Amino acid sequence: MNSVSGGSAVVESLRSEGVDHVFGLIGSAGMEIFDALYGAPDIRFIGVRDERTGTHMADGYARASGNAGVILAGQNGPGATNLVTGLAQAYAAYSPVVALAGSLSSAHVYRDAFQEVDQQSLFKTVTKKTWTATQTKRLPELVHEAFRTALTPRRGPVALNLPRDILAETIEFDPGPSAWHDAPPPAGPADVIERAAQLLKGAARPLILAGGGVKNGRSHAAVLKLAELLNAPLAMSPGHGDALPCGHPLYAGQIGPRGNVVATDCARQADVILALGTRLGFNTTFYTNDNLNPQAAIIQVETDPLALGRLVPIEVGVFGDAGVVATQLAAELSAHKATAAVQWAAGFRERRAALLAQREEVGAQNATPLQPAALFKMLRALSPADSMFTMDAGTLCLQATDQMPYVQPPALFTPLDFGLVGFSYACGLGVKLACPERTVISLMGDGGFGMTMSEIGTAVQHGINSICVVMNNGCWGAEKAYQRDFFDGRYIGADVPNPPYDKVAELFGAKGFRVNHASEFEAAFGAALSCGKPAIIDVQIDPNALYSFRRDSFKHRAKS
Known part of the structure; x- marks a missing residue:
């Protein structure tokens, strides 16, 4: 084992998590980490002009890569407070951002010290979890736990406060095992899948409503296969119009005011709605029946069991991963002939083509x-x-x-x-x-x-x-x-x-x-x-x- 500073222990722990980019703004509280990054050519440090925008970069990196994005605020106090808007944004998007924030020396806490602010309390409402390191020897454990928490469902941002004295102390570095955070996505229970499949078999106007769970799980192939079995148009929740490729003939686009009238009308007319990986939240529903047929039988699939039926009444709730459940349903419906929905799908394609033509004409x-x-x-x-x-x-x-x-x-x-x-x-x-x-x-x-x-x-x-x-x-x-x-x-x-x-x-x-x-x-x-x-x-x-x-x-x- 090597004798290293706490700052070096943090960087070695990032390396063991496979981190190759760190966004950040230098500051004296985190100087030990920055010095260790100088000696880590395999980790690219992107110096930013503001901690808020640096957090947005880490957020974009996380969503695009599927891995955690790391933001390092080197200064306690104002450097940490600048993180809050970016973390709140990542929290709303379920984006796995790991924020490392330099913090006040332990001996100066509660003394109205220079740039003192209660960072532990500050981050609590905008993260999945917030920690403050109290022992240098536990830094590898806490960094690994931060990644584990950020990357397990439902994903989201975390914050780790790092007092400058903890970073300056020297320890014999033992990385320990990296926290295992690649758990297999959950499948839906067989009996619940069968109930959902029976509802879909009887649908004359089926609709698949795909959300962030489809997009973040890169599950579009499984969902497209299921849609083709059902003759179901593919609508998406607002902000997730890319959950499925737009060139597919069943692609409807997004529903609601930020979407289009054809997709929204499908949701208003469907008799069975399969909501895959979506909370059916505010921007989708406005908490009204304006954008969803109140008579429709809704099958909601979510990895957060608390989201099932929380905001909209549902017929069947499936605790499971959107892509895995789509695959399960496709297997259950492999022999299904969706003849009752042929006219529904054909009418949708005509309306969609007319909408696209109108957009081109207006443009x-x-x-x-x-x-x-x-x-x-x-x-x-x-x-x-x-x-x-x-x-x-x-x-x-x-x-x-x-x-x-x-x-x-x-x-x-x-x-x-x-x-x-x-x-x-x-x-x-x-x-x-x-x-x-x-x-x-x-x-x-x-x-x-x-x-x-x-x-x-x-x-x-x-x-x-x-x-x-x-x-x-x-x-x-x-x-x-x-x-x-x-x-x-x-x-x-x-x-x-x-x-x-x-x-x-x-x-x-x-x-x-x-x-x-x-x-x-x-x-x-x-x-x-x-x-x-x-x-x-x-x-x-x-x-x-x-x-x-x-x-x-x-x-x-x-x-x-």
Whole structure:
């Protein structure tokens, strides 16, 4: 055994977990870890400009790779507090982020010391679990436990506070066994699978509603096979339009206001709904029957038993992995002839084709200022088949969510139920590091990009060549839409004066492009794809092209 500092013990433990990227911002409390990373050439350290955006990078890396993403906040106090928004985002997305936070020296706790804050309490509500190390010799154990907790169902972020004196002490390092966290996904009980199969056999209007459990488990092949046996359209929960490849003839897209009317109507008309790997949560249902047929028999499949029937009444609850259960059901239904659903599936395909044709027609309008539909049409036509898209919340990204071509799952990364603005660009940098061979396109509004554009410096420094399309309408679009539609146009705080983001990109050393008219986009996008640098495309969008997504919240203000 080697005599090492606590900081070196942390890095050796990361190595034993197979970590090859660490995102972070240096600070004196974690200096022992940073020094150990200097001597670890097999672990690439990505120095970021803010701990929040670094956490988004770790989040994107985790979701794209399927492994844990690691964020290291070197400074106690403000460095740790900056993690909170990113961890809350990862928590809402069930993303396995491991946060390592430098912490106050043990002898200074409760003395109102410099940059003192109760980090243990701070992280509790935004993580699966939070620990504070109290002994240097236990650091390997705690790091392994952090990975085990983050990666076991349901996945999610964890935080480990590391007091600077614990990191400075020397121990005889024994890595011990790495925590085993690759447990086989659970299968559904045979009797429950049989009950679910019987319901599906009798369905005349079956629908499969796929959620994050399908996407995160990379289970699309099993789900497609089952859908073909059932003649069931494939709808997806909001933010998971990439759970299944968009080119399949049964692909319906996402339901709800962030989705499309065809997929939503299928959910409103289906007589049996197989909800695979979804909580049937807020963005899917708005906790009403508006988007789901209240008479439908719902079969819900979840790895969290508490989610079964919690938010929506169900007929059958299956505690199991979405992909495993889909395979079980396909085996049970292998001889099934879904003749009763033939007309249902054919009608769906006609409606879907009409929707896609309508999108192309609307997007073909060559208006100035540029309309979102025109931008989306061009992105569909020009984006390579391997493209991975990241998005913010906000009116323009929400309009785009169901419009992009998700050809190769996984291909869509959004804030999901946390609804965070300022997420997309940093997330895209993490996605690109996880999948360097694929094209990464980050869509953002101008307000969200202004929050996080300092990470252009990170992209340039580390050669992370993603493309960010800034949809610049000069305002906080979602809120301005609500002020327009429900508050008589009494605008306050809605407009955002911006610098020319293409020029900002160039000053950082990236490539910048400006698009004022639809005719300029193809050349700019092609140049961004081929430039071999991080690229920012500042696209001027019609500031009046706004849409109120949360109309339910303002029913009390709606005019009759």
